Ligand SMILES: CC1(C)O[C@@H]2[C@@H](CO[C@@]3(CNc4nc5cc6c(=O)[nH]c(N)nc6cc5[nH]4)OC(C)(C)O[C@@H]23)O1
């Protein structure tokens with residue numbers, strides 16, 4: 001067991017924003033960090049070399065999906081997810097609790113866990129805290145997430161309070177199933193509490209009694225308004241332990257990420273750069289570009305003059321628009337390369353600004369270009 005694994009150090013702060021690094025079994029992750037989503041063991045439309053060329057340092061995999069297909073035991077027999085997908089840098093796997101509620105049918109929640117039917121073939125399955133830890137051990141992810149209940153948007157105070165208690169008991173069972181320091185994998189707790197500030201405080205207070213290697217804010221980016229998300233975010237982030245990584249799950253737009261960093265968050269993941277690339281919505285230093293618009297038909301300029309990614313260095317907007325209109329497969333890859341480059345640049349530029357003490361100016365410049 002490498003003694004450094006789990007070590008998190010902060011070397012600069014600027015207001016509540018932090019610049020640091022987290023040590024994992026597959027390398028050091030600079031923070032703030034953006035994690036491309038690779039739900040089924042692939043970041044859609046790009047290969048591991050593309051991700052390395054972009055400077056991606058850690059990607060996300062998903063317990064729910066990889067358990068159902070191709071199956072975690074099968075992946076374990078091939079040396080784990082890193083070997084199976086040929087990615088030798090860090091991987092974080094979400095526990096699947098959220099996907100059970102956002103994807104599968106026929107779910108039943110009990111103290112012991114959640115039963116659900118597969119969205120692929122309708123087969124019956126049970127996720128308990130012990131089971132999701134076992135799956136993530138088979139996958140060999142560097143950072144595992146506990147099984148939690150992501151409270152649906154709009155749930156009332158009573159339901160939310162009851163649910164956060166279950167989530168805490170499940171978190172304790174996950175920790176017991178993988179005691180701290182017993183292996184190379186880290187385990188993060190997940191705070192819930194919906195949109196009630198008192199319950200957000202209670203959920204975090206309960207989690208602090210359990211030793212986790214990092215703490216996430218769950219239950220956000222679930223259909224609420226931006227104002228509601230920001231209100232809970234700015235209230236809750238500072239309540240998470242300052243000496244551990246803070247992870248905001250499923251967020252968000254570039255502006256959400258910059259504001260999350262401002263609130264003291266270190267880690268982000270979102271399907272936005274990859275999903276929007278596939279529908280032609282591209283993020284640039286001058287704002288969003290919808291590449292299918294006729295105005296780009298004969299535009300020979302690069303997508304983003306300030307971007308140094310493979311796409312911006314080698315192709316014009318006219319060509320990218322043609323690929324999209326012709327529904328060419330290359331459109332997915334080139335658009336994804338650029339959008340991921342943009343999201344990764346947002347956090348590396350933010351990190352530099354924190355080190356230079358100019359993060360507020362960086363945030364203000366960003367807010368002049370993006371408003372969501
Ligand atoms: C922003 C954007 C583009 O991301 C899309 C779509 C809708 O929002 C997303 C992202 N939001 C999101 N919130 C989460 C909360 C939890 C949580 O409480 N617990 C656990 N274990 N994992 C979570 C993962 C989360 N992802 O959620 C799905 C449904 C996965 O699609 C994503 O809008």
Ligand SMILES: [Zn+2]
Pocket residue numbers: 303304307308309310311312313337338339341
């Ligand atoms: Zn680019």
